[in-house]
Amino acid sequence: MSIKPINQQTLQPTLTPHQKKRLIQSAQIFQADQTTLANIIDAHCQANPFIKAKKSIPSTPTSSSYSSKEDSAWDLHLTAADPLTTEEYLLFQLRTFDSVTQTALIQLIHHLDDQGYLREDSQKLCHLYDWQPSQFTHYLTLLQSLNPTGIGARNLQECLILQANAHPEGDLASTMLTDYFQEMAAHQFEVIADLTQNSLQAVKESFQLIQTFNPYPLTDTPKVTPPPLIPDLIVSYEEDRFNIQCVNDYLPNLSFNQSYFNHMQDLNTEKDPELTAYLNQQRADYQWLIHTLDERKESLFQIVQTILSIQGDYFQDKQPFLNVLTQNQIAQKIQKSPSTISRLMHQKYLQFNGLVFPLNHWLSPSLTQEGPSLSLGHFKIELQALIANESSFHPLSDQALTNLFQLKGYSLSRRVLTKYRQLLGFPSSRQRKRKKH
Secondary structure: OOOOOOOHHHHHHHOOHHHHHHHHHHHHHHHOOHHHHHHHHHHHHHHOOOEEEEOOOOOOOOOOOOOHHHHHHHHHHOOOOOOEEHHHHHHHHHHHOOHHHHHHHHHHHOOOOOOOOOOOOHHHHHHHHOOOHHHHHHHHHHHHOOOOOOOOOOOHHHHHHHHHHHOOOOHHHHHHHHHOHHHHHOOOHHHHHHHHOOOHHHHHHHHHHHHOOOOOOOOOOOEEOOOOOOOOEEEEEEOOEEEEEEOOOOOOEEEEOHHHHHHHHHHOOOOOHHHHHHHHHHHHHHHHHHHHHHHHHHHHHHHHHHHHHHHHHHHOOOOOOOOOEOHHHHHHHHOOOHHHHHHHHOOOEEEEOOEEEEHHHHOEOOOOOOOOOOOHHHHHHHHHHHHHOOOOOOOOOHHHHHHHHHHOOOOOOHHHHHHHHHHOOOOOHHHHHHHHO
16 A cells, blocks of 8 residues: 655645644745844734834944944945935945945946846957956856846846746746746646656746746836845854854844733633633744744754855855855755745845845855766856867867866766856857957
8 A cells, every 4th residue: 555645735734724824924934034024023013912022223243353344334234215216226236245346237237228138248348348257257146136136137038047046936947947948938848847857737837937027127117215135144254263143133122021911811800711712822922923033043043054064165265166055955954844945045145244145145056966066156167277278279069078077077968068158158169269260
């Protein structure tokens, strides 16, 4: 007799309406940024007369490990009072970068078309601003990290991929857009489901999600009000170790009004069952809220600990590329579900050396399916070295490059190499031969 695995659909009917409500509220708290979380907490305080909330006053960190540069970065959490035009909003977001990077990103922003695409040839931009291809790739990645999501894409496919990568439920959509774009355009959903080992329903739902993405990031957004950019955690490095500080200054301090609760119990002399149930429920709601907020805080701390354990050399500039790290790896490390990790990392920020980065900035998938892993940054450096040392008369074809990677132990396919060579802006062997002659 075969036993069917228990899945979410099997469990759902056994949950009470109150339990379902709690699951939804927990997911909202995990996914919320600090501004949204403050609003959620305020709503709970309004609904529960026994919760006391004392507003915190944000203060600049006083730790000696913060330099004047880092202190000024803290001031960047303030937001503009008046709505900004789209171009002003893009420039406003550059406040977290150093002056050199700001100048480069401003130059790229000036080359965006009315729809938000960067259609200018990368080689032309490198020549115009005296950039190396690797510098252009770096600046483009930073530009594409700005809002609205999809800005700086070079074509429609890349625009949609950026939006899928930013969506908390966009993993399958990203795979479809990256690896099965033609099949998706032809509505070959059964083929995609078979190749990705997903259900047909999941593929169709991801396609519906893709249809909600905006193919023209700058259209219909004449004015926006930028949200405050508040880091959830601050990382510093001193005395040969990383220190992690959780930022809670923007959230109220919560406590339970026990005296008022006792007073209401004393008034319930006849032990009215409805009033007793109400009082017990309000106390349970407070305890649940505190537990959920603590779990969110502890989970974010564990996520950053995991990031630092894998990407520590990159943080310290000992290594020029990120190691392979995915949300699934983090989920396994801290024993949370991948969907929970996705929610926890959504719109969460980490401050380091005076700069603020999304948590997802420190992730990098592996380009290999088996054997030694290979991150995109590592791949770029290896590819750059191979191309730099190739014969000017006989540049290496993609198949030859693939063979060289395989000799290094990386099980990389030619199709994957070609895709990421193009994504990183490296010309084909024919184009490189023309350029050198």
